[in-house]
Amino acid sequence: MASTAVDDYTVAWICALPLEATAARTMLDKIHPRPPRIADPNAYDFGELNGHCVVIGYLPNGIYGTVSAASVVSRMRLTFPRLQFGLMVGIGGGVPSKSHDIRLGDVVVSKPGKKHGGVTQYDFGQAVQGGQFEQTGVLNQPPLALLTHMSRLESKHISGAEDAISELVSSALERDISIKEQFSAPGQHTDFLFHPAYQHDDKKQDCESCDKEELVSRQPRDTKAPFIHYGLIASGNQVMKDSETRDRLAQHYGILCFEMEAAGLANELPTIVIRGICDYCDSHKHKKWQGYAALTAAAYARLLLLTIPACLTNASVLKTEGVRHWLVSLPRNPRFVGRQDEIMKLEELLAVQDGPRRVAITGLGGVGKTQVALEVAHRIRTQDKECSVFWIPCTSHAMVEQAFLNIAQTLGLLDVKLADAKEQVKLYLSSERAEKWLLVFDNADDTEMWLSANDTTPALEDFLPRNDQGLILFTTRNQKLAMKLAPFNIVRIPDLDQETAFQILRKTLANENLLKDNITAATLLEHLAFLPLAITQASAYIIENNISLSDYLALLQEQEQDAVELLSEDFRDPGRYKDIQNPIQHLNRSASDFLSFMACIDPRNIPQSLLPFQTTKKQRLDALGILNAYSFTNSQGTEINMHRLVHIATRNWLRNNKIFGHWVQRVADRMQDVFPDSHHTNRGLWREYLPHALALVHDNEFIEQQAQHHGKPGINLLESGTME
Structure with a gap:
C-alpha cells in the first residue's frame, strides 16, 4: 500500500507491555509509516497482515488495568473511525486443571459461553447475603464474523494448528536475531507448577531452590508445540498471585486464564482476547517465560487474521442492519455508588412504551450527571439486547460533529462527509430500520449551540431524530435549556447526602487506614460540599502526595487560595472530558x-x-x-x-x-x-x-x-x- 490514512485501519491490536508490541510487529507482513491527522495522546505502530490494515495500540507504561485499556481504546475509536474489531494480545496467567492441561507457553483464547462473552470482570459486582460475591453485568462478545473464523481455526487443531504456531515463532526468531535471547522458549525443566498451598519464598530470585517435592505431577507432552485452549478469560484490576484464590474462582466460573485489561475493551470495541501463558497466577517466579508467551500469542493472532478475508472488515459486512451498536466514549465507573432513586426514576421514564422520547438530567457541574447517565446506559445495554446506545459529548461544535461522523460510520453509512453526518444520522435513526436506540447528549449546556441557528451552523436541536423506538437522554447544568429540550421530563441530581459521599470517598481512596478518623472525614466532605467530582479530586491528591485526610483538610481550611489550588488540581480520570468550558x-x-x-x-x-x-x-x-x-x-x-x-x-x-x-x-x-x-x-x-x-x-x-x-x-x- 503506497499510502495509508486513518480510515484504512480496521483492526486494533492492543498491547499492554512493550515486549507484547515487539512480538506483534514480528507478525506483520508490512510496516506502514505513521498516517497523517493523528492528534490523540496514544502511541501506535502501523502495518498490514493478509490485507488487513492493523494499528497496534500501546497502554501507558506502568499504568495497567481495565480503566487504562478502556481509555486507550476510546481514543482509538475516535482516531480510527473504521475499526471493526480488536485483538487484545499478550501474556496472562494460566489456570491448570484436570480438564485443561495448561502449561507455560500455551495460548488461551477467549470464547463465548452460555453466560458470558468470553471475558468476565471477576472483581466487578456486588456483595450479597452470606458473604458471597455476585457479578453484575455482561461484557460484549465478538462479532459473528470473527467467531466463525475462530471456530474454523479451532477445528484445525487436530491437523496441526499448534505446529503452525511453532513455525511462526521459529520464523520470527530467525528473521530478527536481536529478540532471540528474550523471546526463545525456555527449557521445559523451568516449567514449575507447585501445589496451591506451597508459597514461594520472596527472598529467592527464582524457583530453582524451591522444594521440588511440592511440584504437581504431570505427564510429559509428546510435542514441544504450545497447546491452544478456548474458554473464559477473567479480567481484573489487580495481578492474580494467589493460587488458592485462583482455584476457587476458576472452579466457580470455569476460568482458564487471568489478566488485567480485557474487560476494559469488551464494551468499547468487539474484541477477542489472546493470551500466552507466562505463569500460573501463584507466588512463584516465571519471568523468563514472558517473551516466549508473548510471541506464541502473537503467532495465534496472525493465524486468525490469515483465515479472515480482508473484505470481511468492510463496514457493509460486519455492520449490517439488525446488529446492536455500542458507541460510548467513556468507560463504566467501577466506583459508582448512590443515586439509586434518580436512576430508578430515569429507568421508569425511559421504559414507558408511550412515555417521553426525550428526558434530561440536570444538576450542578461535578454533581455526577454524566456518571448517572453512563450507569443508565450500561444497564440498558445489559437488560435490552436489542437496543443500540450512542454517546455524544457536547463540549464543543467540533466534538459534536466528530461524534456524529463516528456514529454514521458505525452504522455503515457509506461516504458520509463531516458536514453531512448530523443530517444522515438523523435520517437513519428516524427510520424503521434503525430499530431500538438510546442517544445520549452529554454536557448539553450551551443554549446557543442548541437553539440559535446562523448562516454557517444550524441549531443542534434541528438534528434530533424522531422515532417511536428511539430515546434521547440529555445531561445539562442548564435547567432552562433542559425544559426546552425535554419539557417537564427532567430528573434533577441533588447534592449527595453524607453517607453516600462517604461511600465515594471510601471507594476512591481504597485505603481503610485513611478513613479511621470519621470526624475528619465528615468535616472534609462538608468542606467539599459533598460534590462527587470534588471528592474524587481530593482523593487523587491525597493518594498522589501520600498525605492524610487531616493534612488535606488543613490545606483546604488554611486560606481560600489554597482551596482554589487544591480543587483545581488536574488528575487522570477517564470519566471526565478535558475540554469542558467554564x-x-x-x-x-x-x-x-x-x-x-x-x-x-x-x-x-x-x-x-x-x-x-x-x-x-x-x-x-x-x-x-x-x-x-x-x-x-x-x-x-x-x-x-x-x-x-x-x-x-x-x-x-x-x-x-x-x-x-x-x-x-x-x-x-x-x-x-x-x-x-x-x-x-x-x-x-x-x-x-x-x-x-x-x-x-x-x-x-x-x-x-x-x-x-x-x-x-x-x-x-x-x-x-x-x-x-
Whole structure:
C-alpha cells in the first residue's frame, strides 16, 4: 500500500507491555509509516497482515488495568473511525486443571459461553447475603464474523494448528536475531507448577531452590508445540498471585486464564482476547517465560487474521442492519455508588412504551450527571439486547460533529462527509430500520449551540431524530435549556447526602487506614460540599502526595487560595472530558454580574435587595433564574444562597480575568449606598446586611484597596458603619 490514512485501519491490536508490541510487529507482513491527522495522546505502530490494515495500540507504561485499556481504546475509536474489531494480545496467567492441561507457553483464547462473552470482570459486582460475591453485568462478545473464523481455526487443531504456531515463532526468531535471547522458549525443566498451598519464598530470585517435592505431577507432552485452549478469560484490576484464590474462582466460573485489561475493551470495541501463558497466577517466579508467551500469542493472532478475508472488515459486512451498536466514549465507573432513586426514576421514564422520547438530567457541574447517565446506559445495554446506545459529548461544535461522523460510520453509512453526518444520522435513526436506540447528549449546556441557528451552523436541536423506538437522554447544568429540550421530563441530581459521599470517598481512596478518623472525614466532605467530582479530586491528591485526610483538610481550611489550588488540581480520570468550558462564559450579562457581585460577599442568605438594580424587573428575574438553572444559586423567598464551591470558583475566575478588584470596589460602592444607619428601626436590615459587609471588609482585596485609597468616603463610612 503506497499510502495509508486513518480510515484504512480496521483492526486494533492492543498491547499492554512493550515486549507484547515487539512480538506483534514480528507478525506483520508490512510496516506502514505513521498516517497523517493523528492528534490523540496514544502511541501506535502501523502495518498490514493478509490485507488487513492493523494499528497496534500501546497502554501507558506502568499504568495497567481495565480503566487504562478502556481509555486507550476510546481514543482509538475516535482516531480510527473504521475499526471493526480488536485483538487484545499478550501474556496472562494460566489456570491448570484436570480438564485443561495448561502449561507455560500455551495460548488461551477467549470464547463465548452460555453466560458470558468470553471475558468476565471477576472483581466487578456486588456483595450479597452470606458473604458471597455476585457479578453484575455482561461484557460484549465478538462479532459473528470473527467467531466463525475462530471456530474454523479451532477445528484445525487436530491437523496441526499448534505446529503452525511453532513455525511462526521459529520464523520470527530467525528473521530478527536481536529478540532471540528474550523471546526463545525456555527449557521445559523451568516449567514449575507447585501445589496451591506451597508459597514461594520472596527472598529467592527464582524457583530453582524451591522444594521440588511440592511440584504437581504431570505427564510429559509428546510435542514441544504450545497447546491452544478456548474458554473464559477473567479480567481484573489487580495481578492474580494467589493460587488458592485462583482455584476457587476458576472452579466457580470455569476460568482458564487471568489478566488485567480485557474487560476494559469488551464494551468499547468487539474484541477477542489472546493470551500466552507466562505463569500460573501463584507466588512463584516465571519471568523468563514472558517473551516466549508473548510471541506464541502473537503467532495465534496472525493465524486468525490469515483465515479472515480482508473484505470481511468492510463496514457493509460486519455492520449490517439488525446488529446492536455500542458507541460510548467513556468507560463504566467501577466506583459508582448512590443515586439509586434518580436512576430508578430515569429507568421508569425511559421504559414507558408511550412515555417521553426525550428526558434530561440536570444538576450542578461535578454533581455526577454524566456518571448517572453512563450507569443508565450500561444497564440498558445489559437488560435490552436489542437496543443500540450512542454517546455524544457536547463540549464543543467540533466534538459534536466528530461524534456524529463516528456514529454514521458505525452504522455503515457509506461516504458520509463531516458536514453531512448530523443530517444522515438523523435520517437513519428516524427510520424503521434503525430499530431500538438510546442517544445520549452529554454536557448539553450551551443554549446557543442548541437553539440559535446562523448562516454557517444550524441549531443542534434541528438534528434530533424522531422515532417511536428511539430515546434521547440529555445531561445539562442548564435547567432552562433542559425544559426546552425535554419539557417537564427532567430528573434533577441533588447534592449527595453524607453517607453516600462517604461511600465515594471510601471507594476512591481504597485505603481503610485513611478513613479511621470519621470526624475528619465528615468535616472534609462538608468542606467539599459533598460534590462527587470534588471528592474524587481530593482523593487523587491525597493518594498522589501520600498525605492524610487531616493534612488535606488543613490545606483546604488554611486560606481560600489554597482551596482554589487544591480543587483545581488536574488528575487522570477517564470519566471526565478535558475540554469542558467554564459555564460562567455562557451566562448573560446580568446573570454574570450578579454572580460576580455575590462572589465578593458571604455566599449564604444574600438579600435580593442588596444586589445592584441596573436591570428591569424581568431582566432581574431572568438572571436569577439562569443562576438557579445552573444550580449556582438556590433562591428561597427574598434570599439567595450560593453554592460554596461555586463561590470559590467564581472568585478564582474573577482573579484569573483580573477583574476581582473591580468587583470588590463595585460591591463596596453598593454597600455604601444601601447600608442603613444605626437607628433602631433598621435592625432587621442590619442583621441581613451585616454578615456580607463584614465578609467584604475582611477580604484581602478590600483591605489593599483601602490602603491605596485611604480617605475615600464610601469605603471609610462602610467600615465605620459595620464596626459600630
